Amino acid sequence: MTGQSTGPSAADAHSDPAERPEDWWVFRGPSDLPAPPPWRHLPAARAAAPRAPYLLERNEISVVNAALHLHRPLLVTGRPGAGKSSLARAVAEELGLGDVLRWSVNSRSTLQDALYRYDAVGRLREASLRRERETPRGSARRPRARHAAAAGDIGQYLRLGPLGSALAADRPRVLLVDELDKADIDLPNDLLVVLEEGEFEIPELARLPEHQQEVQVLLSGSRERVTVHRGVVRCTHFPIVVMTSNGERDFPPAFMRRCVRLDLPEPTGDRLRKIIEHNLGEEAVAAAEDLIEVFHQRAKTQTLATDQLLAAVHLRISGADLSKEELLAAVLHRLDEPLSP
Template sequence: MSAEADRKGGSPMNPRDRHDWRLFRGDGVPRRVEMPPAPPWRRFDGGDQEAPGGEQAPSASGPAGPAPYLISPEHADVVNAALHLRRPLLVTGSPGTGKSSLAQAVAHEMGLGEVLRWPVNSRSTVQDALYRYDAIGRLRETALTRDRGEAEPDIGSFVRLGPLGTALVPNERPRVLLVDELDKGDVDLPNDLLTVFEEGEFEIPELARLPEDQSVVEVLTARAGERATVRRGRLVCEEFPVVVITSNGERDFPPAFLRRCVRLELPTPDEGRLRAIVTAHLGDDALEEVDQLLDAFLRRRAARELATDQLLNAVFLRAGGMDVTADGLLEAVLHRLGGAV
């Protein structure tokens, strides 16, 4: 079957067999184009998917599930220390060392369900991560129900727990919380987290002020369709969550915060580990395409910051028939991460 026939609805072809990989030609001629299979880490099927930046293979659609997270026994022992101590795990390392995907690996291996994610930025606050109260929405709904002669809406429908608040909901099994790139937050954010991490509880003042006959309130959580019970405005965890905090080393954290964390520094993958990562994500056949690209990647990484997923992108394109080493294309894929673009 020709490439054109495949684009018009024929059976799917392996990217390796597709000679005409140019979906967009820039000639202004409209044509029907069938998109080829996406990289495993860019497939959106409604399940938990991991970006390729880490060393964990993407979730598979088959019964085997995701491939093992590639981590040394020494580093796995550090993770276990944090689990036993019920302390947050502070994970640092260069881009592409598997910091964020470690939380997914722990949740998958321990059967702890969906990872709660808190991506931190300069505007992030502990308050927002704990809960949000929609006072304006409640006021509007209350006015509408009064006009219709109906009962006022329950306040719990206007309180939604954030990822940190949801992680502290009482549960027999701990939840997994990923606090991603904490160093991008405000300088006071780590200290603001100390009280919550130490006490394992927090107060919702809007609910604490309610009369005694309304002391038990069902609120929304960060998980769709899930509700949590809050008594007298306080939520106290039963099992401290598995907290994985990532940092790119852009800022130092205060000693009081560091003292309460177990620290894990993930090393930059060497050539052997990079080959293992490529195999885990793209299979053994991908190694046939990796030698030249791996050499180029290692040379460029020695002079500037690169991430492992950039190598994976290059290998995937090469396997699909692209001449990734062509002028401009290799630079577009293996571009530097730091400095002006």
């Protein structure tokens, strides 16, 4: 038995002239997709767009500068959607340090994921294919895979991860370690050990013979290569490290001692207005006063993200034919409430 929908479909909306779709409807048949909201631009479009300042109070800017002076990781905490991850991009843009190197952490993340990846299977496969090409037809085959693999360029099968690339770069880079509180309990301290020492070893390179002690390896997210000598990646510039946490767990004192902490506060009504103006313009603020008030009241007892409010305001000013209640139900739902079965 197949399930049947009791609501109208997109095609049904065309059947009755009294129920023609609104101008802002896209899900109604062939139609051009609307432009994304300003904060949802793709990287290429974002790079071409004029840069807007990141909203921080004076005391918060001072904390960021303290981390820069101390060359210590900046641990940023706050509610979801408060702009924790965006701060890393703002620092990189303000200081002209290029793209942010990003490591998104989850419960399965390991330190090696962030340092480097070695494609041993790919290297052995290439060695096997090379042996097949070099062996004349009909001749006896000798087990040379291990020697062929050793003779190949191992650097082709190594790529530094975001942390490894931040350490190996010949200039300061910004590294975003996103949602560190989701990591295994030992990962934060392991991460700080590498950052304190400013170097790490790649065993696959350290074992190479003397005549292969300099190897070119790829950096994360680019075709740029760096030279690794004797299997050790050693930084010449401490990276600027921004780590974010949603407060899902506590970190050990040894970890906290080595960080500069920035707590992004709960947004006040004035700050919410500045955020809306910053992303959607002055006119959007006047059209959003009732939504701001609802968001501010709900946020006292519910987990909400600031970008949910932005989404509701964007829909309203873009002509969405939704009542206030429909807007709230669609995008301003609480994030700490389990889904109904």
